[in-house]
Amino acid sequence: MRLNRILLSTALVVVALVIQVSVLSRLHLPGAVPDLLLLTVLALAMVYGHVGGALIGFGAGLLADLAPPADHAAGRYALVLCVIGYLAGLVKPETGRLRSASGPMAVVVVAALGSTLLYAGVGALVGDTAARHVGLSGLLFTAALYDLLLAPFVVPGIMALARRTDPDPLAEAGGASQGADISSGWLSSGTGLRIGDQRGALGGLKARARTRSVRVGRIKGVKRL
Incomplete structure (x- = not known):
């Protein structure tokens, strides 16, 4: 003791x-x-x-x-x-x-x-x-x-x-881990997605935005010709 x-x-x-x-x-x-x-x-x-x-x-x-x-x-x-x-x-x-x-x-x-x-x-x-x-x-x-x-x-x-x-x-340590679990659950609540899934969804949205900007640029170039 x-x-x-x-x-x-x-x-x-x-x-x-x-x-x-x-x-x-x-x-x-x-x-x-x-x-x-x-x-x-x-x-x-x-x-x-x-x-x-x-x-x-x-x-x-x-x-x-x-x-x-x-x-x-x-x-x-x-x-x-x-x-x-x-x-x-x-x-x-x-x-x-x-x-x-x-x-x-x-x-x-x-x-x-x-x-x-x-x-x-x-x-x-x-x-x-x-x-x-x-x-x-x-x-x-x-x-x-x-x-x-x-x-x-x-x-x-x-x-x-x-x-x-x-x-x-x-x-x-138990209180800290419980707080981390609560915070992660709070971040993922309301969306039905986990943190990794949310990051993947954000990456997909960025990729779609880039393709749309490229398409818009091409269409503008065609109109200029």
Whole structure:
């Protein structure tokens, strides 16, 4: 990863973790806690791709595992966010631009459900059965609901900030080629001809004009005689 990506990702992850621990976790909402750290990883992964998403997810999850008041084994949430960041990065289009907001919102819902299930599954492997006592179905519903409500205020801003600080050359190249295609289509619209055909038609018109001028000259010469 580039240096500016590392610095921006680190700053955003630290801010998200501080807000989540000091504010969101103290709201005492029923069910799950709004996962601002997950939304930050998703937004960066959809801009930087699957490799960057996996690295950012692992670092963010490991920081959450070590930050107080963590009460679970270190590396558990790092594994979850690493997998989620990798899968979210696969959604990134080749041009680097998302055409609508429905795609990121669907990613948020799937990631909220997937991270809850994966976290509970890893916990079951290490002997943590807290999800069973709380109710897994309630956790899934509230996690998806809270993250979906919080996503419009977090994901677009982080994605815009990531693109502005680190513009994607593929997106710029895709925009330039798209502009060239639009301009060529605009030039050829209304005539039904392509640019090469238009040049050939112009050449034919010039040739006809020359033959007509030669004929006119001949006719004038005959009249003079």
